[in-house]
Each structure stands twice: as structure tokens, then as C-alpha cells.
Amino acid sequence: MIALSLAEIATVVGGQTYDIPDPQVRVTGPVVRDSREVEPGSLFAAFAGERVDGHDYAADVVAKGAVAVLATRPVGVPAIVVDDVKAALGALARHVVARLGATLVALTGSAGKTSTKDLIAQVLRSKAPTVFTPGSLNNEIGLPLTALSATDETQFLVLEMGARGIGHIRYLTDLTPPKVGLVLNVGTAHIGEFGGREQIAQAKGELVEALPADGTAILNADDPLVKAMASRTKAKVLFFGEAAEADIRAENVRLTENGRPSFSLHTPSGCSEVTLRLYGEHHVSNALAAAAVAHDLGMSVEEIALALSEAGTLSRWRMEVTERPDGVTIVNDAYNANPESMRAALRALVAMGGARRAEGGRTWAVLGQMAELGDDALAEHDAVGRLAVRLNVSKLVAVGGREASWLRLGAYNEGSWGEESVHVSDAQAAIDLLRSELRPGDVVLVKASRSVGLESVAQALLDDVQGGADAR
Numbered sequence: 001m002i003a004l005s006l007a008e009i010a011t012v013v014g015g016q017t018y019d020i021p022d023p024q025v026r027v028t029g030p031v032v033r034d035s036r037e038v039e040p041g042s043l044f045a046a047f048a049g050e051r052v053d054g055h056d057y058a059a060d061v062v063a064k065g066a067v068a069v070l071a072t073r074p075v076g077v078p079a080i081v082v083d084d085v086k087a088a089l090g091a092l093a094r095h096v097v098a099r100l101g102a103t104l105v106a107l108t109g110s111a112g113k114t115s116t117k118d119l120i121a122q123v124l125r126s127k128a129p130t131v132f133t134p135g136s137l138n139n140e141i142g143l144p145l146t147a148l149s150a151t152d153e154t155q156f157l158v159l160e161m162g163a164r165g166i167g168h169i170r171y172l173t174d175l176t177p178p179k180v181g182l183v184l185n186v187g188t189a190h191i192g193e194f195g196g197r198e199q200i201a202q203a204k205g206e207l208v209e210a211l212p213a214d215g216t217a218i219l220n221a222d223d224p225l226v227k228a229m230a231s232r233t234k235a236k237v238l239f240f241g242e243a244a245e246a247d248i249r250a251e252n253v254r255l256t257e258n259g260r261p262s263f264s265l266h267t268p269s270g271c272s273e274v275t276l277r278l279y280g281e282h283h284v285s286n287a288l289a290a291a292a293v294a295h296d297l298g299m300s301v302e303e304i305a306l307a308l309s310e311a312g313t314l315s316r317w318r319m320e321v322t323e324r325p326d327g328v329t330i331v332n333d334a335y336n337a338n339p340e341s342m343r344a345a346l347r348a349l350v351a352m353g354g355a356r357r358a359e360g361g362r363t364w365a366v367l368g369q370m371a372e373l374g375d376d377a378l379a380e381h382d383a384v385g386r387l388a389v390r391l392n393v394s395k396l397v398a399v400g401g402r403e404a405s406w407l408r409l410g411a412y413n414e415g416s417w418g419e420e421s422v423h424v425s426d427a428q429a430a431i432d433l434l435r436s437e438l439r440p441g442d443v444v445l446v447k448a449s450r451s452v453g454l455e456s457v458a459q460a461l462l463d464d465v466q467g468g469a470d471a472r
């Protein structure tokens with residue numbers, strides 16, 4: 001964080017100081033909410049959670065070097081006391097960001113925010129110092145904490161913004177007003193909480209409404225609800241996508257034999273070839289979005305293509321590929337799932353398996369429920385099951401309850417399958433089955449919505465053989 005005195009922080013957040021011998025002492029270290037992350041110079045934000053209350057750690061964190069605690073009551077050590085720690089963090093972030101010289105990039109969407117944020121960060125940091133949201137910390141606490149980790153050196157600040165309802169993005173853009181705003185897609189994530197796709201579009205579009213006239217809205221030309229957001233912004237608009245009218249476009253998209261997407265990247269300033277290190281063609285859209293941001297911020301197409309081709313996965317369980325020493329490859333994509341990414345993951349699986357098929361290697365799709373599909377759930381699970389057959393995946397293991405049975409039934413009804421698809425009730429049953437069946441050359445994709453927690457299957461298969469080589 002840029003250095004600020006406790007007196008200044010207290011004024012910004014409208015708090016009372018307690019037990020502070022010298023209000024001119026400055027916070028220089030990170031602002032954190034987890035006592036394990038405290039460093040000398042830190043400000044510790046005390047939150048009362050369900051299991052632990054940050055206030056109980058006040059003495060600990062000060063002993064570890066924290067300058068003060070942001071708290072809702074005096075705690076016997078230096079503290080700035082406020083009514084609402086969350087709001088105080090937000091006010092502090094707003095104050096600090098206004099003083100930074102950095103360009104703020106914000107992104108939202110239904111699926112792919114974290115993957116795209118990680119791509120943007122890797123491309124921009126090849127050019128200049130960049131601070132970005134760690135993992136998925138995209139809410140009203142994670143966002144200020146990230147913004148507060150920027151320093152005077154930071155040139156680009158890349159912030160993931162999540163929303164579960166109308167007004168959420170507006171709240172976040174008020175704290176950290178972006179210059180560049182990107183909307184990836186409008187899908188079905190959290191559709192129950194929103195009430196429908198139109199409402200999701202309404203909520204995500206708040207991002208482009210917040211942009212200034214000299215800012216840039218970056219919108220997905222392939223997604224009609226996102227494309228339509230162009231009318232909701234004062235900013236210049238750049239479109240990305242495979243659509244012919246997109247400013248930043250992918251042409252000749254194909255999968256390499258190991259499942260990595262390759263394409264020609266077209267921008268207004270030229271064209272360059274890109275082969276991603278990420279797996280699955282859904283990352284083409286994410287890469288184009290990142291390219292559009294970088295193009296807008298002045299990077300050349302060659303610089304962008306090089307950085308995209310070198311970018312890896314920074315966040316876990318998203319098409320995380322590990323080859324075990326015994327020759328079995330595990331593809332852990334258990335972070336989340338929707339129909340589109342299921343299809344992309346199956347295609348990547350088949351591409352990866354292609355090279356190994358000659359040696360007797362098989363492809364396994366270990367799939368669970370795609371959540372939040374509402375009335376489409378039956379049809380979408382059925383379609384994924386059918387696609388597994390059409391793509392000639394060797395084995396489908398559907399894991400879980402009713403939705404898993406729809407996956408299996410889709411495969412069965414597609415025709416050619418009998419023994420090749422099975423339905424098991426839970427992760428442990430899937431692990432037992434795979435342990436007895438897997439052999440060298442096999443490739444195993446593990447994927448379902450977050451709530452299913454299918455990463456336990458991938459983890460168990462990796463734990464079986466110690467020292468798996470990371471093939472990322």
C-alpha cells in the first residue's frame with residue numbers, strides 16, 4: 001500500500017483512534033484480514049466471521065508488526081474504530097486509488113472472470129508493474145484489499161468484479177472507478193438469485209455505465225446481451241470475438257493435438273499467431289478479451305501474442321493438467337462447469353487423448369452436475385452426455401444424483417454406448433472405479449459445478465502416485 005499515517009486513515013474512514021501513542025505512524029505494509037498474512041507495517045482489518053472473530057487476534061497481529069487494527073470496538077492495542085469495517089475498507093480503497101497513478105482495469109461476466117483476469121495480468125505485467133486480484137477475491141472485501149495492495153510503482157491495477165444482484169457492480173465501481181471495463185459474457189451463473197438472464201445483463205452492464213467518456217468498454221461481440229451493452233456507456237467501445245465485425249478477432253481457431261487452442265489474432269494494428277498454454281477452446285474468448293485490454297493500453301499485437309502464448313494458469317483447478325509418472329494424465333477442471341465449458345473441456349480431452357489412443361490410451365470424462373440451469377437442466381445434461389458419445393470419449397463416469405443420471409442417460413440414448421458409460425453415486429465410488437480401471441496412456445477429465453466438489457476425485461488420483469510431474 002502507499003504509505004498513510006494512522007491519523008489520515010482515521011479521517012478517511014471516519015473512525016475514532018484508540019490506544020495510538022503516535023497518530024503519525026504510517027501503515028506501509030499490506031492491509032489484510034487474515035492474521036497469518038500480517039507483515040511489519042500492516043493494517044489488520046478485524047472481521048467477525050461465523051467461526052472466528054478477527055478482534056480476538058488484535059494483540060497477536062500487533063506483536064507480529066501490524067501498526068494498528070481496523071475494528072468495531074477498542075481492542076487494547078492501537079486501533080481505528082468504525083461502525084462497519086467493510087465500508088471503512090471501501091472508503092480507504094477509494095481514497096488510495098484516487099491517489100494512484102495506475103490505470104484501472106475491471107472485468108466481470110458469468111464465467112471465465114478469474115481465467116481472463118489472470119491472462120490480462122500476465123499480458124500487462126510483461127509491459128509494466130501490474131497488481132491484480134489474487135484468486136477470485138472479487139467482492140466488496142476482496143476488491144478493496146486488492147486495490148490497497150497497489151503501490152506508487154503500480155501501472156496497471158486489474159480487478160475482478162463479481163455480482164450476485166443488481167447494484168453490486170455499481171458499488172464496486174464506486175470504490176475503484178475503472179478506466180477500462182470488460183464484460184465477458186452473460187450466462188446462467190447465479191440465475192436463481194438474479195431472476196433471469198436479462199437481470200444478469202442489467203447487473204453486469206453496470207460496469208460499462210461507470211466508465212468515463214475517455215475510457216474504454218470492451219464487449220463480447222459473440223454474446224448478444226453483452227454486445228447490447230454498447231448503448232449503456234459513454235466510453236469508446238471495442239468488441240472482441242469470432243464475429244466478423246469484432247475489432248479484436250480470432251480466425252482459424254483450432255486445437256493442437258494436445259488440446260491447446262491456436263488461432264490468428266487480428267487487431268486494428270495487425271495480426272499475429274497465438275497458441276495458448278491453456279487447455280480448452282473457451283479460453284479463446286478469454287484470450288481475445290485480454291488482447292483487447294492490452295491493445296487498448298498500447299501494447300503491440302506482437303507483444304500481446306507473445307505474452308498470451310506464454311501465459312499459464314495462475315488459479316487452481318481450471319483445466320489443470322498433471323501427468324502421473326505411470327503415464328496417466330489427470331485434467332482437473334473441477335473448479336466449475338457450465339454447458340459451454342463442458343463442451344470445450346470434452347473437446348480438449350479428446351484432442352489430448354488422440355495422440356495417446358494409438359498406444360491404447362483411453363479418454364475418461366468424469367463429470368458431475370452443472371448447477372443453476374433452471375428449466376434447461378435436463379436438456380443440457382442430456383446434451384453433454386450425447387456429446388461425449390459423438391466425440392468418441394472412451395468412458396463417461398457420471399457422478400452424483402439426478403443430474404448425473406441425465407448425463408448418463410444422454411450418452412446411453414445417443415446410441416452406440418452401453419458399458420462405456422456408468423453412473424456412480426458419489427466421489428468415493430468414482431475414485432474406487434478409476435483406481436481399478438486406469439492404465440498408462442489414459443487421460444482423465446474431472447469436471448462439475450463448484451458445489452459438487454469433484455476436485456477430491458482428481459486429488460485422490462494424484463495422491464495415488466506421489467511426485468506427479470506438473471505438465472502445465
Ligand SMILES: Nc1ncnc2c1ncn2[C@@H]1O[C@H](COP(=O)(O)OP(=O)(O)O)[C@@H](O)[C@H]1O
Pocket residue numbers: 109110111112113114115116136185282283285286317318319333334335336337338340341342
Ligand atoms: N469464456 C468462458 N465461457 C464459458 N465458460 C468458461 C469460460 N472461461 C472459463 N469458463 C468455465 O468457468 C469455470 C470457472 O472459470 P473462472 O475463470 O474461475 O470463472 P469465474 O471467475 O467467472 O468463476 C472454468 O472451470 C470453466 O469451466
Ligand SMILES: [Mg+2]
Pocket residue numbers: 113114135136138160
Ligand atoms: Mg472468479
